[in-house]
Amino acid sequence: MDDKRKIKRRYLLYYTRVYDASKQEQIGNLVDITPKGAMILSPDPLPEGQSLRLRIELSEDVSNKPHIELPAYVKWCHPDLDPSQYDIGFEFAEISPEDVAIIENIINTYGFRDNEPNISSATTQE
Secondary structure, three states: OOOOOOOOEEEEOOOEEEOOOOEEEEEEEEEEEEEOOEEEEOOOOOOOOEEEEEEEOOOOOOOOOEEEEEEEEEEEEEEEOOOOOEEEEEEEEEHHHHHHHHHHHHHHHHEOOOOOOOOOHHOOOO
């Protein structure tokens, strides 16, 4: 499968709860996030194309706000490796500069670090 992602996916060390803001129901846990979208691990599938307002809980480490709400739609939904769960990809319909900064704080605080070697600083032995 071709990955058409323009922004590198950043998996998180800390899963936070995500809600459907209109129903006030938890739909799953945040697995990864970028300023363009997110992946959520959920016990229930959602249909592709469904629009909803995601409410993502925040810790004091990343924001002084308790949560952010973002309009989003389901880009894809697939069974997870755990057959009782689904991986759901969301694309944000719009996002404010303030919320982009919060997402960048989430990534910087809880994102896995890339462990790729710095090729330019590598030395060669002759």
